[in-house]
Amino acid sequence: MYEFVRGPLVWLAFAALIGGGVWRLVALIGPTRKDKVILPYLHPGYAVRSLTHWLVPYNTVNMRLRPLFTMVSFLFHICLLVSPLFLAAHTEVFAATFGFAWGSWPGAWADWMTVIVIAGGVFFALRRIADPTVRYVTRWTDFALLAVVIAPFVTGLLAHLQVGPYRLMLTLHIVTGCIWLAAIPWTRLVHMIFFPLTRAYMGSEFGFRNARDW
Amino acid sequence: MSLYPVNKPVTDVAIDTGIARLTTEQIERTVQRVLTKECSARLQVFLDTCVHCGLCAEACHSYLSRDKDPRYAPVAKVKDTLWELVERKGRVEPESIRRMAEIAFVECGVCRRCSMYCPFGIDIAYLIMTVRRICNLLGVVPQYLQDTTNSHAVTLNQMWVHEDEWIDTVQWQEDEAITEVTAARIPLEKEGADVMYSVIAPEPKILAQLINNMALIMRVAGIDWTMPATDGWDNSNMAMYSGDFEVMGRVEKLHWETAQRLKVKRVVMGECGHAFRGAVYDGPRWLAWRQAPVTMVHAIDFYYELIKSGRIKIKQKYEPPVTLQDPCNTVRGMGLGKKVRYVVGAMCENFADMQPNYEHNYCCNAGGGLINCGPPWKHSRMLSNRVKAEQLAATGAEICITPCHNCHSGIEDVIGFYDLGMHTKFISEILVECMEIPEAMKA
Numbered sequence: 001m002y003e004f005v006r007g008p009l010v011w012l013a014f015a016a017l018i019g020g021g022v023w024r025l026v027a028l029i030g031p032t033r034k035d036k037v038i039l040p041y042l043h044p045g046y047a048v049r050s051l052t053h054w055l056v057p058y059n060t061v062n063m064r065l066r067p068l069f070t071m072v073s074f075l076f077h078i079c080l081l082v083s084p085l086f087l088a089a090h091t092e093v094f095a096a097t098f099g100f101a102w103g104s105w106p107g108a109w110a111d112w113m114t115v116i117v118i119a120g121g122v123f124f125a126l127r128r129i130a131d132p133t134v135r136y137v138t139r140w141t142d143f144a145l146l147a148v149v150i151a152p153f154v155t156g157l158l159a160h161l162q163v164g165p166y167r168l169m170l171t172l173h174i175v176t177g178c179i180w181l182a183a184i185p186w187t188r189l190v191h192m193i194f195f196p197l198t199r200a201y202m203g204s205e206f207g208f209r210n211a212r213d214w
Numbered sequence: 215m216s217l218y219p220v221n222k223p224v225t226d227v228a229i230d231t232g233i234a235r236l237t238t239e240q241i242e243r244t245v246q247r248v249l250t251k252e253c254s255a256r257l258q259v260f261l262d263t264c265v266h267c268g269l270c271a272e273a274c275h276s277y278l279s280r281d282k283d284p285r286y287a288p289v290a291k292v293k294d295t296l297w298e299l300v301e302r303k304g305r306v307e308p309e310s311i312r313r314m315a316e317i318a319f320v321e322c323g324v325c326r327r328c329s330m331y332c333p334f335g336i337d338i339a340y341l342i343m344t345v346r347r348i349c350n351l352l353g354v355v356p357q358y359l360q361d362t363t364n365s366h367a368v369t370l371n372q373m374w375v376h377e378d379e380w381i382d383t384v385q386w387q388e389d390e391a392i393t394e395v396t397a398a399r400i401p402l403e404k405e406g407a408d409v410m411y412s413v414i415a416p417e418p419k420i421l422a423q424l425i426n427n428m429a430l431i432m433r434v435a436g437i438d439w440t441m442p443a444t445d446g447w448d449n450s451n452m453a454m455y456s457g458d459f460e461v462m463g464r465v466e467k468l469h470w471e472t473a474q475r476l477k478v479k480r481v482v483m484g485e486c487g488h489a490f491r492g493a494v495y496d497g498p499r500w501l502a503w504r505q506a507p508v509t510m511v512h513a514i515d516f517y518y519e520l521i522k523s524g525r526i527k528i529k530q531k532y533e534p535p536v537t538l539q540d541p542c543n544t545v546r547g548m549g550l551g552k553k554v555r556y557v558v559g560a561m562c563e564n565f566a567d568m569q570p571n572y573e574h575n576y577c578c579n580a581g582g583g584l585i586n587c588g589p590p591w592k593h594s595r596m597l598s599n600r601v602k603a604e605q606l607a608a609t610g611a612e613i614c615i616t617p618c619h620n621c622h623s624g625i626e627d628v629i630g631f632y633d634l635g636m637h638t639k640f641i642s643e644i645l646v647e648c649m650e651i652p653e654a655m656k657a
Contacts, residue, residue: 031255062331134268136284202335210549
């Protein structure tokens with residue numbers, strides 16, 4: 001079981017992520033041409049201008065209106081994307097497979113970043129329950145998506161801290177991690193891939209009109 | 215029990231009879247057509263990318279005005295319309311369409327402020343316009359709005375003005391202008407003029423003095439200008455907002471063909487926002503033109519040019535305290551925020567800006583077809599713009615300058631409803647009052 005999980009399943013998950021991601025983008029070419037008002041007005045300068053404003057914390061009016069949310073959201077997303085890449089356990093597995101790897105960060109950093117991701121996930125879930133506006137547009141799938149994202153971090157932390165049966169925890173960690181990766185192109189997690197595209201569109205729409213979109 | 219007040223039921227005869235005629239098969243067919251044949255990448259990507267975070271909520275004046283009632287958040291308006299239509303593949307009951315039409319036509323002014331608050335830049339106004347398109351094809355459009363579209367379809371202007379009435383009104387305003395400034399003219403059909411001036415139909419219909427104002431300004435500034443004596447003089451386009459894009463295209467095509475027939479160098483338009491949007495963006499895009507064939511200059515830009523170049527000089531600044539509404543289609547839609555403030559600053563002694571302002575100013579809740587939905591919906595429209603009343607009151611101004619017809623009427627309504635003791639004015643009304651008229655020109 002464990003052998004399958006850490007071998008073929010991981011390959012399958014990355015294939016689903018990369019293949020799925022490429023497929024979603026390729027599948028968008030036709031519809032983007034058909035939607036005739038996108039391509040003629042796309043402007044790289046305005047796209048980059050918009051992206052940089054929305055990728056820098058507190059650089060837009062809405063971010064400044066919600067200082068706590070902005071902080072949690074940025075920390076959550078940064079830790080979520082970065083911590084798995086620089087975790088010693090991950091880089092070692094990578095090195096064992098490919099014969100090379102990059103440096104890793106101290107274990108304590110990874111621990112804290114994992115805690116931040118989990119705490120961020122809990123914050124988002126509570127916000128969905130507590131804020132009537134968000135609750136009104138929340139569906140069970142929104143909680144399911146949060147669970148999919150948080151699960152590998154919870155199981156990874158438990159495995160690392162050796163809480164519960166280690167081998168089982170590790171297996172669960174890899175399985176949930178694979179589910180997360182594979183889910184990205186096929187769920188609303190696709191915002192990870194589409195974010196630059198939607199911003200490029202809106203940045204160009206506003207830029208073309210001499211206006212700011214932040 | 216809802217914590218939030220429930221709207222009084224509104225009787226709109228066009229919506230009521232439209233709903234009564236609908237069948238579920240027709241709804242399904244129409245929704246499928248719009249979602250699969252007319253919409254494409256944007257609809258798909260926007261719906262897939264939205265993570266239901268609700269960060270767009272604070273952008274919306276109707277959400278803020280209604281004590282943050284969740285149903286008025288932009289994302290909620292999409293949830294109650296498009297999410298349902300997409301998930302059910304259009305298999306919804308006629309009664310559901312009634313609520314969707316209300317949301318799309320009456321509770322959203324497609325002002326695009328929420329797109330500046332969505333972290334992904336989702337064009338929520340476009341999604342709402344898609345709902346309007348569906349409602350239009352189903353024949354469920356508020357009566358008064360549909361009437362303006364019908365007028366566009368028949369007369370190619372918004373207010374059933376016939377060609378002879380148009381010419382008569384323009385000549386009447388020329389007569390008025392001559393009583394103030396010698397040799398003030400409104401040259402009709404002058405081929406090759408530098409400027410064709412185009413207006414929206416409410417000007418000849420109910421606000422004819424605005425045409426007189428422009429005749430005075432043109433004369434004093436010495437502009438070589440003309441207006442058409444044929445249909446095509448109207449640059450407004452309510453069909454754009456009722457979802458009747460076929461009629462929208464006809465109106466814009468005639469307007470631009472008229473400018474080209476007159477071989478003018480550019481078109482200057484009156485103080486209207488949606489007309490700018492229709493003429494410069496939505497119309498050409500529907501007609502598959504990358505851009506309008508002749509340069510369009512909005513009145514704000516034109517006044518800026520006249521004052522900056524010294525062609526119009528200010529004799530005495532306007533004294534009463536003023537504030538300024540940023541129209542969505544010229545400030546968010548064309549970035550004229552700085553120029554309009556230059557013009558206001560040049561004309562007025564006491565100017566207090568609204569907060570928030572520029573692109574972030576709140577919607578007037580009248581444009582985007584809202585005020586055109588007519589008296590049945592006025593009460594709801596007023597409840598949805600309490601924030602504008604609060605914003606206005608905080609400026610301490612007596613006059614709110616509104617360089618847009620929808621803002622002008624909508625904010626005057628807000629002022630009356632909330633008893634703010636102010637009034638709205640167009641820029642031209644103040645400009646003719648305080649510009650210098652050379653002695654030799656005085657009648």
